[in-house]
Amino acid sequence: MVNNLAGRRAVVTGGTRGIGAAIVRKLSEAGATVLTTARSANATDLPPGVLFTTADVTDPDSVRRLADEATRRLGGVDILVNNAGGGAARPGGYSDIDDKTWQDILETNLLGAVRLDRALVPAMVERGSGVVVHISSSSAHVPVGALLHYSAAKGALSTYSKGLAEEVAAKGVRVNRVSPGMTETPAVAGVIADIAAATGGSRDDARATLVESIGGIPIGRTGTPDDIANLVAFLVSDEASWITGADYVIDGGMLKAS
Numbered sequence: 001m002v003n004n005l006a007g008r009r010a011v012v013t014g015g016t017r018g019i020g021a022a023i024v025r026k027l028s029e030a031g032a033t034v035l036t037t038a039r040s041a042n043a044t045d046l047p048p049g050v051l052f053t054t055a056d057v058t059d060p061d062s063v064r065r066l067a068d069e070a071t072r073r074l075g076g077v078d079i080l081v082n083n084a085g086g087g088a089a090r091p092g093g094y095s096d097i098d099d100k101t102w103q104d105i106l107e108t109n110l111l112g113a114v115r116l117d118r119a120l121v122p123a124m125v126e127r128g129s130g131v132v133v134h135i136s137s138s139s140a141h142v143p144v145g146a147l148l149h150y151s152a153a154k155g156a157l158s159t160y161s162k163g164l165a166e167e168v169a170a171k172g173v174r175v176n177r178v179s180p181g182m183t184e185t186p187a188v189a190g191v192i193a194d195i196a197a198a199t200g201g202s203r204d205d206a207r208a209t210l211v212e213s214i215g216g217i218p219i220g221r222t223g224t225p226d227d228i229a230n231l232v233a234f235l236v237s238d239e240a241s242w243i244t245g246a247d248y249v250i251d252g253g254m255l256k257a258s
């Protein structure tokens with residue numbers, strides 16, 4: 001795939017592990033200058049040339065500092081990938097999710113992106129060009145039982161993303177969302193390890209149990225961070241110049257309708 005991002009300046013949140021790390025690598029390999037962020041400083045594993053600053057997307061002051069620093073160090077932002085997110089399972093279901101848990105999940109998966117967009121998209125609009133990607137989840141379409149709060153937060157992110165896309169489309173800014181299914185990042189590997197430890201079975205058995213619990217994956221395997229990053233790298237490129245307001249479910253065929 002021709003995917004030249006030379007000269008583009010990109011911000012990727014949550015780029016030290018998993019899907020975010022793969023996105024950072026792909027955009028960097030395609031020629032973009034990338035600045036990434038996470039709560040804990042772990043910049044030693046980043047590809048050469050990738051910039052890093054510590055930030056917590058749930059903290060409004062931290063997001064403001066991130067936006068200022070990105071604008072200053074990169075000289076402007078052409079590509080913004082809101083990837084940071086996630087949430088712990090609540091096996092007890094809806095009645096096990098208290099207000100604090102709801103607030104935390106919304107801060108992490110919705111409001112962090114909303115604030116960063118509010119800080120960085122105006123300059124894109126002024127310049128008449130820019131691309132934003134929101135990493136949502138297949139659970140935004142079909143809620144996962146023990147992740148009801150997370151699924152609802154991703155659903156809100158997806159609706160917000162669609163609305164933002166409409167608002168800025170005529171100003172030359174594209175906004176899309178990518179909704180992964182089960183992707184084997186450190187977060188998911190940890191869940192698999194927990195199941196294996198609890199059942200005394202192998203990791204393969206634990207993975208099979210987890211896949212079965214979400215209804216199976218027709219293509220026969222879980223996703224890799226690179227599967228998701230390849231799609232993001234396409235969406236931020238000029239090859240996707242007529243794509244905005246779209247939601248790409250990438251889940252090995254799990255969702256039958258959305």
Ligand SMILES: NC(=O)c1ccc[n+]([C@@H]2O[C@H](COP(=O)([O-])OP(=O)(O)OC[C@H]3O[C@@H](n4cnc5c(N)ncnc54)[C@H](OP(=O)(O)O)[C@@H]3O)[C@@H](O)[C@H]2O)c1
Pocket residue numbers: 013014015016017018019020037038039040041055056057058083084085086087108135136137138179180181182183184185186187188
């Ligand atoms: N893996 C899946 O199966 C899957 C499926 C659907 C959607 N997703 C979504 O894909 C995205 C990436 O998931 P992942 O599985 O790659 O997660 P991960 O392995 O847990 O990595 C998350 C990354 O985000 C950073 N991060 C977490 N909370 C943050 C915060 N409050 N502020 C700044 N950075 C933060 C982490 O670093 P620190 O901990 O140091 O901050 C890390 O770099 C998330 O939005 C997730 O909801 C994942």
